Amino acid sequence: MFCPxxxxxxxAYATAAGFLVIVETLEGPDSGQECALNLLQETLQxxxxxxxxxLVRFLVRSARDMRANAEDQGGEAGGGSWFGMIFGSLTPLxxxxxxxxxxxxxxxxFLSAHAAALIASRRLQDLATFxxxxxxxxxPLLREEKxxxxx
Numbered sequence: 001m002f003c004p005x006x007x008x009x010x011x012a013y014a015t016a017a018g019f020l021v022i023v024e025t026l027e028g029p030d031s032g033q034e035c036a037l038n039l040l041q042e043t044l045q046x047x048x049x050x051x052x053x054x055l056v057r058f059l060v061r062s063a064r065d066m067r068a069n070a071e072d073q074g075g076e077a078g079g080g081s082w083f084g085m086i087f088g089s090l091t092p093l094x095x096x097x098x099x100x101x102x103x104x105x106x107x108x109x110f111l112s113a114h115a116a117a118l119i120a121s122r123r124l125q126d127l128a129t130f131x132x133x134x135x136x137x138x139x140p141l142l143r144e145e146k147x148x149x150x151x
Contacts, residue, residue, distance in 0.1 A: 013046070052130070
């Protein structure tokens with residue numbers, strides 16, 4: 001399976017993102033989503049916010065397609081998804097809506113953590129670029145006191 005390594009030596013993130021559709025088609029949505037989440041983490045670390053926005057859109061579309069396909073087949077998508085383990089759940093997710101919800105939470109978790117790190121390090125220009133390019137709504141994060149980013 002193709003998955004971006006921890007650090008892409010050539011920093012060819014756009015090329016790696018282009019392969020996500022191929023991976024998803026050949027190996028299924030779980031593999032495509034796993035690779036996209038790995039690449040999302042990389043692009044966030046590197047500040048590649050144009051690609052971050054595209055990856056978020058890919059993940060949202062992939063989750064919706066997976067749910068629509070399950071509904072068209074009169075059932076749910078197969079269980080055993082890798083992202084069923086992200087939050088410590090030991091039971092594989094069998095419902096496409098559960099899987100879609102968990103994927104959305106994982107993406108939101110990555111984006112929130114990155115925004116909080118930018119705020120904490122006072123990199124406000126980077127935060128503005130990140131919010132603009134990714135479409136992330138930073139207002140709820142700013143309102144939350146438990147993160148301590150507004151203090």
